[in-house]
Amino acid sequence: MSDLLPEAESAIEITPARKLVARVAALYVAPFDHFQTRAVDELRLGFDGIEGDFHAGATRRSGGREPWYPRGTEMRNERQLSLVAADEIAVVADRMGIAEIKPEWIGANLLIEGVPRLSMLPAGSILFFQCGVTIKVDAQNGPCRIAGRSIAENAGMADHEAGALLFPKAAKRLRGLVAWVEKPGTIRAGEEISVRVPEQWIYRA
Known part of the structure; x- marks a missing residue:
């Protein structure tokens, strides 16, 4: 059976790990x-996330994204931070027929620049901030x-309900990322980030 392992590995396309350089555009x-x-x-980060923030906490209550739990089940909070990119939300705004979408309107905590296709960074990517803080993409x-x-x-759309329904379609795979604090500290606007993207592969049974 062990003789099959090298053959199985060779059939899997593996993308090597890589490093990127980014910057904190806004907080x-x-x-x-x-x-x-x-x-x-600046953002003061602890193991619970941002001090005093709406999404702070070591745990959170499950919602519609976790249909495998009864709604309201206490679970690990892997959504402490919301990361977005200006180029991606500009595309979403265009699709929605509005002039702009401000990061504040969608609850963003970090506006990141310098990472192509930010929303496509895989789970497990780690962001090392110049100040020493580390966060991990979930x-x-x-x-x-x-x-x-x-x-x-906020954009003054005539039909608020239509806008609410349009956003999930317009922002698919462009909404950014959620992450959690691996190493706490204080992040400041303008500082550099080293992004470590892990080795990737597509799992097939």
């Missing part, structure tokens, strides 16, 4: 009672109606 924090964010000069951030309604309201 945002959400009040404890609302997901929309506001711009700040997954793409699936676009939802709540963020869509926020965009519709």
Whole structure:
């Protein structure tokens, strides 16, 4: 049986690990009672995420993204941080027929520049910030109606419900990423990031 392993490995296409250089273009924090964010000069991160932020916490309650749990089940919080890229949300705005989408409207915490196709960074990618902070990517951030309604309201769209429904379609695979804090500290706007993308492969049984 062990003789089959080299043959199986050779049939899998493996993309080598790589490093990218990025930069913190802007930082945002959400009040404890609302997901929309506001711009700040720095983010103080602990193992629970951003101090006082709407999404802070070592755990969170499950929702529609976790249909395998009863809604409201306490689970590990892998969504402490929301990362977006200006070029991607500009495409979403164009698809929605509006002039712009501000990161604050969709609850972003970090606006990242310098990473092509940010939303496609794979799970397990690690961002090493100049200040010493490390965060780890969990997954793409699936676009939802709540963020869509926020965009519709802030952009002055005539039909808020239509905007809420349009956003999930327009922002598919362009909504950015969710991540969690691996090594805490304070991130400041403008600092450099070293992005380590892990080795990748497509699992086939």
